[in-house]
Amino acid sequence: MRPQFLLGLIVVLLAAATAVAVTTAAQAATTLGASAAEKGRYFGTAVAGGRLGDSTYATLLAREFNMCTAENEMKWDATEPSQNSFNYASADAIVNRCTQNGARIRGHALAWHSQQPGWAQNMSGTALRNAMVNHITKVATYYRGKIHSWDVVNEAFADGTSGARRDSNLQRTGNDWIEVAFRTARAADPGAKLCYNDYNTDNWTDAKTQAVYRMVQDFKNRGVPIDCVGLQSHFNSQSPVPGNYQTTLSSFAALGVDVQITELDIEGSGTAQANNYRSVVTACLNVARCTGITVWGIRDTDSWRASGTPLLFDGSGNKKAAYNSTLDALNAGGTTTPTTGPTTGPTTGPTSGSGTCTATLTPGTVWGDRYNSSVTVSGASTWTVVVVITAPQKVSSTWSGTPTWDSSGNVMTVQSNGSGNSFGFTTMFNGNTSARPQIRSCTGAGGGTTSPTVVPTTAPPSG
Secondary structure (H helix, E strand, C coil): CCHHHHHHHHHHHHHHHHHHHHHHHHCCCCCHHHHHHHCCCEEEEEECHHHCCCHHHHHHHHHHCCEEEECCCCCHHHHCCECCECCCHHHHHHHHHHHHCCCEEEEEEEEECCCCCHHHHCCCHHHHHHHHHHHHHHHHHHCCCCCCEEEEEECCECCCCCCCECCCCCHHHCCCHHHHHHHHHHHHCCCCEEEEEECCCCCCCCHHHHHHHHHHHHHHHHCCCCCEEEECCEECCCCCCCCCHHHHHHHHHCCCCEEEEEEEEECCCHHHHHHHHHHHHHHHHCCCCEEEEEECCCEHHHCCCHHHCCCCECCCCCECHHHHHHHHHHHHCCCCCCCCCCCCCCCCCCCCCCCCCEEEEEEEEECCCEEEEEEEEECCCCEEEEEECCCCCEEEEEECCEEEECCCCCEEEEECCCCCCEEEEEEECCCCCCCCCEEEEEEECCCCCCCCCCCCCCCCCCC
């Protein structure tokens, strides 16, 4: 075969392959989880262990969702029915099934005034506080490395206009019980995101919403480990989607935490219900740190509010108008698929070339178990920065950028998301107090394929 002909054939084949790839990428995703993943987010569901044997239920679970929350099987009464005697069989069945499906796991919930085992309900004071700490430690340690996010504390604020904490046996152990719960969870599972989760916190002006906001703000200011806020978002005609819902999401996100819609269901039917789902999904996609949505069940008949037909599939597993509007909103909004960072180890020293941006790392506050870092990007308004973390250290939270990780969990790729030319992150020491993050590369829009300029990091002060 003549060399000129061979070269021409290779060019034609490469062009054809590129055309196929472009066509595939342009096609809209056909499932909820796949579409959310393209935007760097997840779309999950609550899972009931007793329904895993239902073939229709199992098929929808595997096909549509890339995050699972155990509906009841990880709560205190299920995992510790007798004091210091733990049973994970039902929860493990859900974890194993969802993991086999390729989905991740939200843990729900470590500390809650409801669904406590009888022995805990009969406790108070120091005995109850110690039991709570032991429960969180044992359960979070058992699932260490398997949980994307934990609802560490659930529903600790009262409804109404007072903005007060809910009166519960846990609250009566002392006002610091929520802080203790979060610090305990961080020690037990440093790699999981730690969330506060509550209902009736959707309207930004409500007293309950403002009270939760103040608590999260206080925790962030004092270094209490909190990574995310969960909004349950149960809506109906008496409690509709508020007009300031996106403001609520963005206001919490501005504190430097992720926002997750954790238990979404919207009663109704037809176009009205479909439009409400669309507005919720769109609001989440409009906020960079709204990282995922979980609907509280799969089919209407699986819902705790079944009479209100609040979910995306009817009782037979058929897609409803609300499903179509949700998928359409996911496909239309948000960002494209994030770039996955390289998987090799860090380079030695800086590399240089004709790249279009520079990334400079500045050390931040250091605590006993973790430290902050901030990165400033110059030379480009749209950029991608790759940061390498030395194992066993792990990034526990980020802000003002859109992060993804490689399979090792130690190479973090952060893309600009309209929040400015800087981002930050918190790194857990996990026993390694000497290593510090290294910036591998900074690539700006239009920077070509050559190596970008990199500014090496310096170690933060100790203390």
